[in-house]
Amino acid sequence: MEFFDIAETWSREAITAAQIVRLRNTVEQAMxxxxxxxxxxxxxxxxGSIRSLDDVRRIPLTSKDDLRAQxxxxxxxxxxxxxxxxxASSGTTGTPTVVYHTQSDxxxxxxxxxxxxxxxxxxxxxxxxxxxxxxxxxGGLGIHYGAERLGCLTIPAGAGNTRRQVKLVRDFRTTVAHxxxxxxxxxxxxxxxxxxxPAELPLRIALIGAEPHTEEARRRIxxxxxxxxxxxxxxSEMNGPGxxxxxxxxxxxxxxxxxxxxxxxxxxxxxxxPDGEVGELVMTTLCRQGMPVLRYRTRDLTRFLPGECACGRxxxxxxxxLGRADDMLIVKGxxxxxxxxxQVLMGFPEVGQNYLIVLERDxxxxxxxxxxxxxxxxxxxDMRKLHGxxxxxxxxxxxxxxxxxxxxxxxxxxxxxxxxxxxxxxDLRERPAL
Amino acid sequence: MEFFDIAETWSREAITAAQIVRLRNTVEQAMxxxxxxxxxxxxxxxxGSIRSLDDVRRIPLTSKDDLRAQxxxxxxxxxxxxxxxxxASSGTTGTPTVVYHTQSDxxxxxxxxxxxxxxxxxxxxxxxxxxxxxxxxxGGLGIHYGAERLGCLTIPAGAGNTRRQVKLVRDFRTTVAHxxxxxxxxxxxxxxxxxxxPAELPLRIALIGAEPHTEEARRRIxxxxxxxxxxxxxxSEMNGPGxxxxxxxxxxxxxxxxxxxxxxxxxxxxxxxPDGEVGELVMTTLCRQGMPVLRYRTRDLTRFLPGECACGRxxxxxxxxLGRADDMLIVKGxxxxxxxxxQVLMGFPEVGQNYLIVLERDxxxxxxxxxxxxxxxxxxxDMRKLHGxxxxxxxxxxxxxxxxxxxxxxxxxxxxxxxxxxxxxxDLRERPAL
Ligand SMILES: [Zn+2]
Ligand SMILES: [Zn+2]
Numbered sequence: 001m002e003f004f005d006i007a008e009t010w011s012r013e014a015i016t017a018a019q020i021v022r023l024r025n026t027v028e029q030a031m032x033x034x035x036x037x038x039x040x041x042x043x044x045x046x047x048g049s050i051r052s053l054d055d056v057r058r059i060p061l062t063s064k065d066d067l068r069a070q071x072x073x074x075x076x077x078x079x080x081x082x083x084x085x086x087x088a089s090s091g092t093t094g095t096p097t098v099v100y101h102t103q104s105d106x107x108x109x110x111x112x113x114x115x116x117x118x119x120x121x122x123x124x125x126x127x128x129x130x131x132x133x134x135x136x137x138x139g140g141l142g143i144h145y146g147a148e149r150l151g152c153l154t155i156p157a158g159a160g161n162t163r164r165q166v167k168l169v170r171d172f173r174t175t176v177a178h179x180x181x182x183x184x185x186x187x188x189x190x191x192x193x194x195x196x197x198p199a200e201l202p203l204r205i206a207l208i209g210a211e212p213h214t215e216e217a218r219r220r221i222x223x224x225x226x227x228x229x230x231x232x233x234x235x236s237e238m239n240g241p242g243x244x245x246x247x248x249x250x251x252x253x254x255x256x257x258x259x260x261x262x263x264x265x266x267x268x269x270x271x272x273x274p275d276g277e278v279g280e281l282v283m284t285t286l287c288r289q290g291m292p293v294l295r296y297r298t299r300d301l302t303r304f305l306p307g308e309c310a311c312g313r314x315x316x317x318x319x320x321x322l323g324r325a326d327d328m329l330i331v332k333g334x335x336x337x338x339x340x341x342x343q344v345l346m347g348f349p350e351v352g353q354n355y356l357i358v359l360e361r362d363x364x365x366x367x368x369x370x371x372x373x374x375x376x377x378x379x380x381x382d383m384r385k386l387h388g389x390x391x392x393x394x395x396x397x398x399x400x401x402x403x404x405x406x407x408x409x410x411x412x413x414x415x416x417x418x419x420x421x422x423x424x425x426x427d428l429r430e431r432p433a434l
Numbered sequence: 435m436e437f438f439d440i441a442e443t444w445s446r447e448a449i450t451a452a453q454i455v456r457l458r459n460t461v462e463q464a465m466x467x468x469x470x471x472x473x474x475x476x477x478x479x480x481x482g483s484i485r486s487l488d489d490v491r492r493i494p495l496t497s498k499d500d501l502r503a504q505x506x507x508x509x510x511x512x513x514x515x516x517x518x519x520x521x522a523s524s525g526t527t528g529t530p531t532v533v534y535h536t537q538s539d540x541x542x543x544x545x546x547x548x549x550x551x552x553x554x555x556x557x558x559x560x561x562x563x564x565x566x567x568x569x570x571x572x573g574g575l576g577i578h579y580g581a582e583r584l585g586c587l588t589i590p591a592g593a594g595n596t597r598r599q600v601k602l603v604r605d606f607r608t609t610v611a612h613x614x615x616x617x618x619x620x621x622x623x624x625x626x627x628x629x630x631x632p633a634e635l636p637l638r639i640a641l642i643g644a645e646p647h648t649e650e651a652r653r654r655i656x657x658x659x660x661x662x663x664x665x666x667x668x669x670s671e672m673n674g675p676g677x678x679x680x681x682x683x684x685x686x687x688x689x690x691x692x693x694x695x696x697x698x699x700x701x702x703x704x705x706x707x708p709d710g711e712v713g714e715l716v717m718t719t720l721c722r723q724g725m726p727v728l729r730y731r732t733r734d735l736t737r738f739l740p741g742e743c744a745c746g747r748x749x750x751x752x753x754x755x756l757g758r759a760d761d762m763l764i765v766k767g768x769x770x771x772x773x774x775x776x777q778v779l780m781g782f783p784e785v786g787q788n789y790l791i792v793l794e795r796d797x798x799x800x801x802x803x804x805x806x807x808x809x810x811x812x813x814x815x816d817m818r819k820l821h822g823x824x825x826x827x828x829x830x831x832x833x834x835x836x837x838x839x840x841x842x843x844x845x846x847x848x849x850x851x852x853x854x855x856x857x858x859x860x861d862l863r864e865r866p867a868l
Binding site: 071072073080081082083084085086087088100103106124125133134135136140141148151152153154155156157158168171172 | 505506507514515516517518519520521522534537540558559567568569570574575582585586587588589590591592602605606
């Protein structure tokens with residue numbers, strides 16, 4: 001097998017050894033900012049006190065609000081004249097989170113991104129069309145620099161203008177596209193509407209990310225456009241794209257552990273969850289000079305997939321993002337994520353598009369009720385079959401979340417219709433008086 | 435004085451010597467494309483046959499239509515796997531012109547752009563905000579790479595969103611902006627409308643280009659925003675920005691003659707015009723591997739400014755772009771550009787916004803009539819003063835274009851109003867029967 005970077009061939013021991021050294025360097029670098037200088041001092045963390053990887057847990061967590069409070073430049077760790085790039089997330093509130101890069105940071109970022117692309121078989125002979133917007137959004141310039149580093153002929157098409165995108169793909173024989181999943185589906189549908197077969201485009205690979213999407217959406221993109229679509233994970237606080245990426249086995253996203261420490265914590269307690277359980281992803285940069293970030297709470301829910309990947313890389317694999325930490329529910333003292341329930345439901349062909357999770361309180365016990373719309377053709381079946389279906393759904397949900405739900409099968413169109421973002425959860429429990 | 439590149443200190447002899455060597459190499463490289471292979475063979479031009487700089491005139495001119503006819507890849511001179519970037523001009527017709535770059539081409543381009551920025555005093559301590567759109571348009575990525583090469587903290591803001599642009603400038607103490615002239619005026623006016631003084635922004639330098647604009651517009655931008663605005667000239671066929679740029683003396687744009695050969699030709703005959711006369715700019719790349727372009731007709735009208743620049747650089751200076759070659763008029767056998775007449779008129783405070791050039795034929799002689807609206811306060815003056823004004827205008831136009839016009843002074847609002855692009859020329863001459 002071909003690798004882009006020697007770090008792809010490292011053993012677990014080599015990764016751990018590198019992580020410890022780099023974490024020490026990162027702590028030393030981070031201390032140069034007023035924010036981390038103070039934080040680490042309070043926590044009693046010095047570079048020398050990092051002796052094993054477990055010592056990362058002695059470092060306090062960093063939240064998005066911490067970054068916002070340091071706006072615009074409280075986290076810079078180098079003389080300002082050494083900074084060459086700034087990116088900012090627009091965010092939903094007024095204050096953006098800002099990330100600064102030195103030239104060496106940009107080089108590492110481009111290397112990581114090029115490694116991701118190389119991993120799925122992209123080579124310098126490929127023609128790469130970037131259909132993501134450029135600017136402060138890290139997805140555009142981030143993948144652009146990776147493609148150029150890999151030596152692909154890069155077409156900086158930017159977002160939108162479907163007619164032109166298709167003309168560029170055809171005229172320049174584009175083989176690889178960076179495209180947002182919903183736009184991939186739109187583009188395919190637009191071509192079909194004109195009586196054309198989108199699978200006849202020369203595209204062979206799509207890099208998809210920046211937007212949560214299901215496995216089903218990925219398969220539809222692959223079938224419609226006749227290509228392999230690979231999931232990308234990144235966030236601007238950790239550079240942007242290039243943090244974790246699927247290999248050709250499409251079975252989880254390898255997170256580049258030579259450049260990041262990834263942890264999964266319980267969003268309620270901040271403690272590590274047992275290996276393989278779902279929780280909030282926490283990330284630490286290991287190679288960034290301009291603005292290192294320690295134990296950043298991504299708010300993204302995922303888990304480490306168990307076992308070794310068939311590709312041979314030991315960099316651990318993250319499951320696709322299962323939701324946002326803010327969506328977490330605590331039921332009978334157990335953390336539950338609506339996306340887990342949804343994933344189970346979508347595995348049943350009898351289940352329609354709509355469902356609702358209702359939390360109730362029966363005396364002092366939590367009850368998790370799941371109302372599920374059943375497709376008409378199944379709803380007509382005899383009661384015994386429906387009973388069997390309900391039992392199977394109940395069991396599968398219990399296996400996933402370790403709480404036994406009450407499942408109600410309801411008729412198509414009987415649950416409240418969602419306009420825009422679906423409301424999937426109703427919490428009817430009384431809050432305990434404080 | 436500080437220079438970014440040793441080539442800025444070269445003498446005329448050193449520039450000429452480098453141009454001859456690089457022209458030979460460029461001819462050798464260009465011959466690898468089918469188009470130039472054929473063209474140069476027909477013209478009997480080989481690398482060895484280039485002995486002096488005058489030999490450049492033995493190379494056939496390349497037009498925009500030539501580039502379009504080679505769409506999409508008839509001008510590539512390296513194995514395709516060596517290409518890393520493609521840019522395309524949208525153009526007004528269906529077929530874009532496409533330019534390809536190798537990594538070494540991108541490096542040279544970034545160096546040239548960084549040299550331009552360094553020349554006007556921009557340093558790595560500066561914060562640079564790119565207010566131009568990214569994507570296939572060369573202005574965005576072109577200047578972005580130059581700023582990063584120079585080591586400025588680069589904020590890839592992209593175009594539009596005035597409120598956010600202003601917030602970024604304020605919060606990150608942006609000192610240098612790349613901004614389209616009309617948008618600079620818009621942004622200043624928008625701030626004034628909110629009762630703020632745009633001159634209080636931390637901006638100290640604006641790079642303006644991509645759009646023809648007058649000296650008056652530049653001065654307004656400078657006064658309004660309280661900064662120095664420097665003119666940039668470039669076109670995608672010659673990379674994009676970084677071709678010619680003003681130095682701090684703001685007296686013409688130094689064209690980087692170590693990287694380009696610039697000629698001024700008569701657009702009607704294709705022959706060189708006498709030194710200092712207005713004509714069409716023709717450019718040859720000297721450092722490009724992926725897609726060299728020989729003697730490209732830019733359709734832009736300008737002239738070489740005479741004399742040495744106070745900055746000491748001997749790279750010749752182009753006048754600001756005076757119009758498009760397609761606007762050229764031939765009157766009494768002399769080439770005339772409406773912009774030349776406009777420049778003279780704008781030098782008279784008595785002259786209003788509107789004027790019209792009318793070409794007539796009197797027997798067999800061409801007559802150039804210039805109708806000029808006079809501001810009301812001057813129109814009321816006595817006839818003798820108006821006669822004097824007319825004579826002065828007539829003389830100044832003659833000095834500029836070497837043809838004596840008939841000048842009519844008319845009242846404000848008496849010429850046809852222009853909606854959108856002004857119609858400045860009426861040709862009432864009968865075409866000779868062929
Ligand atoms: Zn793998
Ligand atoms: Zn100068």
